[in-house]
Amino acid sequence: MLRSLQCLDCGEVMPLSEHYSCPECGGELRLQYDHAAIRRRGRFARNWQAPADMFTRFGELLPLPSASSAISLGEGNTPLIRAGNLERALGLHELHIKLECCNPTGSFKDRQVSAGISMARHFGRTSLAVTSSGNVGNSLAAYAARSGASAHIWVSKNTPASKRQQIDVYGSRVYEIETGPVDAAADAFNDPYEVAVRELPALCREHGLVPMTSARSVNPFMVEGAKTIAYEICADQGNCPDVVAAPVGGGGLVGGLSEGFRDLREIGLTDRVPRIVAGQPQDHFAGIDVAGDPDCKGARPLDAAWANAAIGNSGGHLHRLTRSEILAAQAELAGKEGIFAEPRGAYALAAFAAEAGAGRIPDDTVAVVIVSGTGLKDMTAAAEFATLHDLARSSTVSSVWESELDPVPESREWHHSEGR
Numbered sequence: 001m002l003r004s005l006q007c008l009d010c011g012e013v014m015p016l017s018e019h020y021s022c023p024e025c026g027g028e029l030r031l032q033y034d035h036a037a038i039r040r041r042g043r044f045a046r047n048w049q050a051p052a053d054m055f056t057r058f059g060e061l062l063p064l065p066s067a068s069s070a071i072s073l074g075e076g077n078t079p080l081i082r083a084g085n086l087e088r089a090l091g092l093h094e095l096h097i098k099l100e101c102c103n104p105t106g107s108f109k110d111r112q113v114s115a116g117i118s119m120a121r122h123f124g125r126t127s128l129a130v131t132s133s134g135n136v137g138n139s140l141a142a143y144a145a146r147s148g149a150s151a152h153i154w155v156s157k158n159t160p161a162s163k164r165q166q167i168d169v170y171g172s173r174v175y176e177i178e179t180g181p182v183d184a185a186a187d188a189f190n191d192p193y194e195v196a197v198r199e200l201p202a203l204c205r206e207h208g209l210v211p212m213t214s215a216r217s218v219n220p221f222m223v224e225g226a227k228t229i230a231y232e233i234c235a236d237q238g239n240c241p242d243v244v245a246a247p248v249g250g251g252g253l254v255g256g257l258s259e260g261f262r263d264l265r266e267i268g269l270t271d272r273v274p275r276i277v278a279g280q281p282q283d284h285f286a287g288i289d290v291a292g293d294p295d296c297k298g299a300r301p302l303d304a305a306w307a308n309a310a311i312g313n314s315g316g317h318l319h320r321l322t323r324s325e326i327l328a329a330q331a332e333l334a335g336k337e338g339i340f341a342e343p344r345g346a347y348a349l350a351a352f353a354a355e356a357g358a359g360r361i362p363d364d365t366v367a368v369v370i371v372s373g374t375g376l377k378d379m380t381a382a383a384e385f386a387t388l389h390d391l392a393r394s395s396t397v398s399s400v401w402e403s404e405l406d407p408v409p410e411s412r413e414w415h416h417s418e419g420r
């Protein structure tokens, strides 16, 4: 069996089939691949660096048995760009940014939704459901429209208006759930939206819907999509970087990245895995390092244990970020590199800057920072960082000649006659 499902609780191994949790004990399932067979066949090694779609390049390490039945909007294959200005600002050797904001709906979730909805179709299912703070809902709505499936999407009332509107345009059924103030970490665990997140799998079983939450404990197939970010980084770099910085929302991105880097090492295409530096906001969510403690406050990221183990096993660190650190990282990405990230999209840079500030980035480090989503998703937050960093400086003029411009320096005067 090239692919199988393994229960993380009772250890049961079963063939790839439509199970979202263990049929024996209800435990969490993970995908298992026969790395030795994949290595022997050599197909992955031949395809992974060639320009092609995600399923053609990486299909043998994704759950879908046949690339031809994938539901795709051209996700993945995002740019990895050198960030020279941030290197100079942070005193770094080599920093690259993985632009996950370039995915079809503007976030890395497209990789997971594409993997998950392709599996749903493989199992003959066309009714899907998710609770989402914005990005998964947005992505699912788009992929459901493309595949002709129906999607039910529950969003928190706190979801930024622009994210909500981006879900609406695809025609999915959207429900808003009442919720408390976003900073109320004290009782966020019992927030109606957080309760809905936990109850969704049961609702799906009751109504025959596929749960499309991007957490391994809810849908083990979906989260496999995030591994492709690791494959692409190593394919572009020719080897594995020393450090990869990533955001933590539910934790599935960090967990998936770690599996992806390990896959490559297992099949002999790289010789190591990177240190994972992760950024998680201080408000609303319990830290992934303490979320297992029943007394801790805040909403529980669903993949907290998986993500926390991935960071720890890599020798990396988790940074709990303040709102102002996140907004500063957003402003740095925009002002120094021309990259407009949403707040969550800037967690990784904020965490990486904190790691560098703590003196834990050696001089010869090759690092990759993942910008997970575009700033166009959340214009309210954009206005907030623009105001905070005094970037909103437009003024009204009645002609261009009224604008306050500096005189042209003598030596750089424009000479039209020279045809410039």
Ligand SMILES: [Zn+2]
Binding pocket: 007, 008, 009, 010, 011, 012, 022, 023, 024, 025, 026, 027
């Ligand atoms: Zn089990």
